[in-house]
Amino acid sequence: MHTRHRPAMLVVDDDPGSSGLLREVFVGEGYDVVLASSGTAALDLAAARPFDIVLSDVQMPDIDGIEVLRRLRRLTPDPTVILVTAYGTIETAIRALHEGAFDYVRKPFKLDEVRLCVERAMERRGLRDAAKGDAPVPRPSMLPTTGPKRARPIVGSHPGMMELIKLVSRVAGTKSSVLVIGESGTGKELIARSIHEASPRRDRAFVAVSCTSLSETLLESELFGHVKGAFTGAIERRPGLFVEANRGTVFLDEVGDMSLSMQAKLLRVLQEQEIKPVGGTDTVPVDLRVVAATHQDLEALVEAKLFREDLYYRLNVVALHVPALRERREDIPLLAGHFLREYAARSGRPLRGFSPAAMDLLLAHPWPGNVRELENVVERAVALAPGSMVEVGDLPERVTGRAEAGQSASPSQPRQTLDEMACQYVLRVLEQSKGNKSEAARVLGVPRRTLYRMLERYAEAGRISDVSHGSTSVH
Template sequence: MNLLVVEDDAPLAELFVGIAEKRGLRASRAATIAEGRARIEAGDDIEILLTDMRLPDGSGIDLIEWTRKADPRIVILAITAFGSIEIAVRAVRQGAYDFLTKPVEPAVLGVALDRAMEARRLRGEVEALRGALATENALRGIIGKSRALADITSVVRRVADSPATVLVTGPSGSGKELVARALHEASRRKDAPFVAVNAAAIPETLLESELFGYKKGAFTDARQDKKGIFVEADGGTLFLDEIGDLPLVLQAKILRVLEEREVRPLGATRSAPVDVRVVAATNHDLRKAVKEGRFREDLFYRLAVIEIAIPPLRDRPEDILPLAEHFLGRAKARAGLSLQGFSGAAARVLMAYDWPGNVRELENAVERAVALAQDEWISPDDLPPTVQKPSTPDLFASAAERMMTLDEVDRAYVKHVLERFGGNKVRAAAALGINRRTIQRWLGEEE
């Protein structure tokens, strides 16, 4: 394992390095926080960090906090001649694994290093298990390591065999159809049809006949019987995408099918039973649509027996690289290429981008990179320009253009940060350095 010692006292640093090397560690030195950060950023695969608390260019607490964010796998040991309970507590709270006080006995440091090595091994095993779990949970393309994806996968497994309808919500491109397919593939219906229909893509005049079918002679061009999509999906799963765009008249007919489990084609005199598991999806706020009278309340509750919400990709950054690697593997196989993967710089660009188009935009970006790659490693230059240098709206330029007051700017910025944290006032307040009540006051809400 690799150890980095950050200590400005050269003889003491050499002593620490010698003790570490006797324990089988590959040890190196840095005298300042800047040098230590540079070594970690350089990708030297540092696994254990031993740092002094008093350094020429700042506090070891700052280095600990930065390291925890840069690479949480690194096990950190804090050491200082100015030891106190307060400093120890601060170091541990910021992420230090253990705390030692100078003068340190070689035997004591040796034991601490042994424990740190064991902790690093355990962290590695946990990471490996998480990776294996992520692979196991990749049901029909649900790829990722985030807690949100794990929760979604858990729900999918638990309700797969239930006849209850499912409503999948999330922004465009977030993978709603993948979740629907996962529900189908994990169920006893997996050998029956999975039929997907986008309600927004079919003209309103044709939608009823597509959904329910028609009998010969039902209208001028009905020269023969046609099965509707509900009948085509009989025994399997019907995925109704963009359900929020259905006109109210058709919403009533969909509700009747769900309640009676039978469908009547246009021009037919009798209904026929159907055994279909319906999974609906939308990127709209259906609760708001219900309040505004654009969506039937009874249909909403019939559809949302089980609701699965997919967060936007920006809210689950842990999923970006696993998804990118998945898309890379698929794209290079289709292209017959032997690309190695993403360079470190390209990976950082992917992680820094906000992905407004979500998973679909990421997939398109990776396919473009594979097509343009000139080396075995994908570089930032292979990625779309919008990903390399994302444009962000200038709040202050907009405020100046509109001649907003300072109070209006404050409120606009608070709302922007609140949206970034999904409406979570506690997290938004922490990011803004204020308390939750201040946010409520600025937004004009009652406490």
């Protein structure tokens, strides 16, 4: 007969209301819940007794939750820690996951979200049934969690990006092939590098290969290498990128552009973990982690017989979708600020930020080139801005619409400022939306709070007369 085991939970939070609520919920679900009001108190408790799961706030007065996590890992070999934070930046998420946190939730949290997160953590530890009073299940050892050699600048707080980072952390410790899907410029290679740097292979090579920029013959030679005399110009043996990436990660960018014959050769590498150099007769064993990326619909290419179905399933073990920038517009100020700090530091420019009018234009731009285009725009602005702020005049025509405005203006008409033109465009959309600000914000592709801020600024400048009703009269 098995002895009932109540899983022990440590809740660390300096807010007694939050910790008290969590204790009430999880005691009712069969947990032995202990509260700690500081990081130091939590570590003292953890040193005195084992806990199956730790729920810790990040922001605390003495030591933060990430430091608590680090010290817990020194106290016990396999702590299962879920961090709770009101500061839901992607940087915090990356730090937490790379330090070994099982997951994180953001305040204000939903109880169902916390329950689900705890349930998944307990499944991993094999203790979920024990919480219900059933026979305890032997605890499996946790997968090793290792941090990257250097942090990657993945910036944003959009829920889609937060989920993406969670998946990156979870898949990094495996050898499974990953398919990164997203439009050009969304940062697919950055995701691939993050997977590599968070993996046990991080001390080995990360080799990126563009499947679009090389002809089929050159691509085969680059990937597989060649023996001396294999073709005209092959004056010496070359091992190839697959050998260079041995025991590391190879990133195949735009894999959908591969020819069918190259697809067949890649499939053999994935199946057999060996390569045959061009012109050679002997095979060379390799140990590769493959991360592929595409902006195309590979399933449609499979249907059209343009992509091998067997290769598709070999590559698409785990699929990661990178959202387009227009789908996460709330990240534009964060990304723009990040790029501005980076390029200002490189060039020694004392830039502090963007003027409200300049930021409004960045938020309204459709960004067909995604994050890559935004980075280009900010780099250009840093180079051109004469003052301490990036102004509208420092942005290119494709963002400000100056070229179009200049073509339609009569020489006798007074020139409008770009801020006036932006105001007119916003008001025109409001008029077409019949004053519905939620609909106007959706059409403009900006959060509703941003639209309200823009309207308030236009009212303060005397450009509109009634913010509450979104008057379309321009003064």
